[in-house]
Amino acid sequence: MKFFVDTAEVADIRSLVELGMVDGVTTNPSLIAKSGRKMSEVIAEICAITPGPVSAEVTATDFDGMLAEGRYLREIAPNVCVKVPLTEAGLRTCKALAEDGTLVNVTLCFSPGQAILAAKAGAAFISPFVGRLDDIGQDGMELIADIVQIYANYPQFKTEVLVASIRHPIHLIQSAKLGAHVATLPPNVIRQLLNHPLTDKGLAAFLADWKKTGQSIL
Numbered sequence: 001m002k003f004f005v006d007t008a009e010v011a012d013i014r015s016l017v018e019l020g021m022v023d024g025v026t027t028n029p030s031l032i033a034k035s036g037r038k039m040s041e042v043i044a045e046i047c048a049i050t051p052g053p054v055s056a057e058v059t060a061t062d063f064d065g066m067l068a069e070g071r072y073l074r075e076i077a078p079n080v081c082v083k084v085p086l087t088e089a090g091l092r093t094c095k096a097l098a099e100d101g102t103l104v105n106v107t108l109c110f111s112p113g114q115a116i117l118a119a120k121a122g123a124a125f126i127s128p129f130v131g132r133l134d135d136i137g138q139d140g141m142e143l144i145a146d147i148v149q150i151y152a153n154y155p156q157f158k159t160e161v162l163v164a165s166i167r168h169p170i171h172l173i174q175s176a177k178l179g180a181h182v183a184t185l186p187p188n189v190i191r192q193l194l195n196h197p198l199t200d201k202g203l204a205a206f207l208a209d210w211k212k213t214g215q216s217i218l
Contacts, residue, residue, distance in 0.1 A: 001176050004052070004162065004184035008035040008042050012187040013049055024052035026105070026127075026164070026184040028083070029059055040076055047077035053124070055105045057083035058093070066093040074102050081105050081124060086114050091121040098122030105162065112146040119151065119159040125182065130175075131165035140165070141174045148179045169193050 002023035005013055008031040016022050025046050032039050043056045056076070058069040070082040070093055081103035084090035094104045098121070105125040106118040110133060118126045128147060130140025144163055151157045160181035166172055169192050172183050 001180065002052075002182040003190065004055075004182055005190070006031070006164070006166075006184040006186050008032050008037075008046070009187070010042070010045055010049070013046060016187060016190060017049055021190055022050050022052065024054060024081075024182070024184075025050060026055040026083070026162075028055075028057045028107070043073070043076050043080065047079050051079055053081040053103055053105075054079055055081045055083040055107075055125075057107065061085075061087070061089060063089040063092045066090065067096055070097050070102065070104075083107050083127075086118060091117055094118065094121040094123050098124070107164065109147075110143070112143065112150055115147040115159075115161075116150060119154075119157040123159045125160050125162040127162045127164040127184070129165035130163060130171055131167040133165075134167070140171070141178065144175055144180055145178050152179075 003021050004024040004026050005016055005022050006026045007013065008027045013022060013025060032042055035042055043054060047054045056073045058066045060066045060069050066084055066089055073082050074080050082097055083105040084093050085108050086106050090106060094106055097104050103124040105127055106123040107127040109115055109126050109128040115126045128143050130144060133140035133143060147161050162182040162184055163175040163180045164184050166183055166185050166189055169189060172185060175183050
């Protein structure tokens with residue numbers, strides 16, 4: 001399973017790259033706004049840190065505007081993946097950009113039917129939002145299971161399931177069990193995966209026993 005980092009904070013991305021946990025990055029206008037920097041500068045810096053796909057989202061809502069912004073964003077770096085919303089204009093933009101060889105991430109997916117449309121439009125990634133479905137009392141994991149099963153039925157679909165709006169490690173584990181291709185994770189969730197009280201307890205016991213020997217490895 002591929003891990004994308006869902007942030008625009010360069011320092012977090014660098015530290016997770018060093019840990020070997022970054023296969024790509026996803027951003028959105030909200031994350032860019034939090035950084036307080038110009039979008040093109042942030043995207044360029046992130047693309048230089050990781051060779052994997054870096055999602056940069058359009059802000060226009062009409063086809064002509066999305067297409068123009070998508071073409072601008074893809075020129076920032078070779079590994080830019082243009083992110084478009086799952087609307088009619090977004091799917092038209094996806095099709096046009098994909099036919100030019102541009103990676104496209106179709107975002108804000110909340111139903112299996114929408115995921116089918118994105119795959120037919122040539123999306124490289126579909127981003128179903130599990131946390132937001134949980135927020136309204138639906139089971140986001142059911143959506144992931146449905147999309148994974150549908151895509152598996154049709155080998156001509158090359159779209160990868162990129163699980164988004166992940167709130168905690170259980171979302172990630174469930175997505176991996178269902179066979180999702182990618183998970184985009186906030187940095188804190190990736191670090192939460194490291195933690196287990198028995199790991200800490202075991203390490204403390206090993207170190208205490210080693211100290212009693214009076215030895216040093218070096």
